[in-house]
Amino acid sequence: MKRVIVLTILLLMFGTSVLAQPSTAERVSFAAGATSATVSGTVDGTGSRAYVLYAFAGQRMDLTLNAASLTLVSPSGIPLVRGTVTADPVHAYNDILPETGDYTILVSIPSGTGATNYSLTISITGDAIRKTDAERISFQPGMTGAVVNGWVSQSSSDKYLLYAFAGQNMEIALDLLSASITLISPTGTVLIDHGTVDTDFVQVFNQTLPQTGDYTIQVHESGTALLPYTLDVSVDALPGETDDVQRISFAPGAISATVTGALNPSDTASYVLRAFAGQQMSITLNAATLTVVSPSGVPLVRGTVTAEPVRNFSQTLPETGDYRIVVSLAPTQAATNYSLTTTVTGAIIRHEETERISFAPGAVSAILTGTITDAAMDNYVLYAFAGQSMTVTVEGAYLTVVSPSGSPLARAQAGATTMTTTLPETGDYRVSVSNPSGTGTLNYTLTVSITG
Template sequence: MLRETLWAMTAAAAFAVAADAQEMRTEAIRFAPGTSGATIAGSITGYESVQYTLGAEAGQRLKVRLEPSNLATYFNVYAPGSGPGDQALANAQFMGEMVPDINIFDGTLSTSGEYMIDVYMMRSAARRNETSNYALYVSIEGDLPAQVEGDYADGLQGGPDYFQVATSGGGTLNLRSGPSGAAGLVTRLANGQNVRNLGCRMAEGRRWCRVATLADPGFEGWAAGDFLIEGTGMASTPPTSAGGVGGTSTERVRFAAGTSGAELTGSLLPGESRRYLLGASNGQDLYVRVAANGPDLSYQIFNPDGSFLLDQMTSAQEYRGQLWQSGDHVIEVINRGNSTQTYNVIFGID
């Protein structure tokens, strides 16, 4: 009984170190595409602590090993919904059911969600402002079950009916054929685009959500949940021009009778862009070539639903590919330079 009481008092003191830390920072652990683990190099000084977060599902096996230069360095593992100041799932300072040795965690998880690994130094070392350099080895073993089990707060199979893409800098979001950065690319989703939520899973340390575009016909695939926020069932607005301060104009492309292509001539002021509307059908092949008199022209192509068919490409590269949707495709030519640019643009549909 005395031993258990002393263990509880010591554990509580260890938990308090992280909770009282003067500087806590959070970092998300992301596994490389197609892998199930990662190695992180880090450093803390004094009362600093680092909270590493990663997603995993019930039934999977989480393994963590910490190798610090300062032996007063340990870590706590917290279940989804908890963190420093709460009861830890395990304290790597004390051997137990999921801690086979000091600074090693090995346990089968009972809850699906985002786990936290909190790395800190004991108060005695922190008070002396000591530094600890460390390597943190993390892996998640076991295939995903057929369906989500132990879903914390319905964070995976629940959630909003619709998501909206929210990328940093207004870039595109890859929609993939599976919940992995190594899965094939289905299409690219535009920033601000609304999609239907078909449920999420944890893979490669992060949340992946299966979504469907709202266009008919549309696309289904998996997108990284980091870049999805609650959205609406409203169709996406037309993509914002990348042309900038120079303004944007629009021109309809028409082929002469009996032909399958056209060549147009244009001129753009600095920062200006021009959108060419070209009607085409799913399954047809599109060819685009921009012949410019300088290196500052680029172009991008949008699907009829506003998603990206092609992110920005320089005029030195031509495009040829099969279309996935029917309707007006938008080819936008952009002048990124500081002087007026003239060009020819060639279109072909097979």
């Protein structure tokens, strides 16, 4: 089994993970100044009781249940403890939380068991993981936005870096109304200085970017209390998605291509080339200077910020997607012709094991692409809840979906390529993409969404 995986996540502004919240979940909140709360109820063998609680990465969660069994799922849909699959009931959990967002807690008993009364105590202690250095914001391939969370007070501010291109529009949305935003350009020009927006909902800032490079975003708080915030940052279409960018493609059987052009002072020329994680990319430029940006927006080399022009690049690629190559000329340099040669060699990184699909907070779908050989199969697993609606579609291959208890919901043998169903149980659903014998190597696109 060999495959290439590209994950694309649809983010909803300030949303929480649909995967991690059944529609019947009860939200748990603590009294002012408290660090714990107790809930109680009755559960029988026909279902489970669900609770949801927002907590931060780095805090400690302590759960104690006096009866029934406990399941805990992270904001991105990863089960941290699964009482539904253990021989003995799980009555406790105590650990440092791995991420920030809504955690889902399920209380359940085995099917056919009589009604059981329970009491669940939830405790959250410790500080959230604080940002001591600037955190780089990067987008998933194909995405134009990302959501980050943090804590801020008068004694500290949080700092982020985001690589973006001249002419793009950046939108920054902040849900903490008492906080302010500072935006600084790559050359140090302050574009927004402790900006605030008079609103009752979310502060939204828009800025057309004057140049290409790393922009600094700072979140400040005027009060002394340490307060949580959610920051949503997006930009409009990246280079590679406009008519001004030329796509580089290789001739059949070739591993390199050369493009040429001419630049005037302050001009740039942009190219885009799709390549895979694990491959080696080499670029040679005979004039001007070179910038290379990964599919998620992380600069791999930045000729615009070096004293000497950058004309060579060679690196093993960190991810799969469209790489952006920018050739630029400084304002003080004379007009010049250039020749750019790009070479891609080597095998791509392939995953042999079952791949877990998890959604970022606010995500309701994921798109995965891969390549399977004759009579091969790629396997995925996704944790979801009874009563949610799952839609799975594959293009270019066939689909099998199996419930946590082993019941087939879709069969490749029957020619299935799509499935929409209300999920019958809570747990890990297995999704397999297969290629019938005799059909050769196929590329496929798998789309999975969860609602409800």
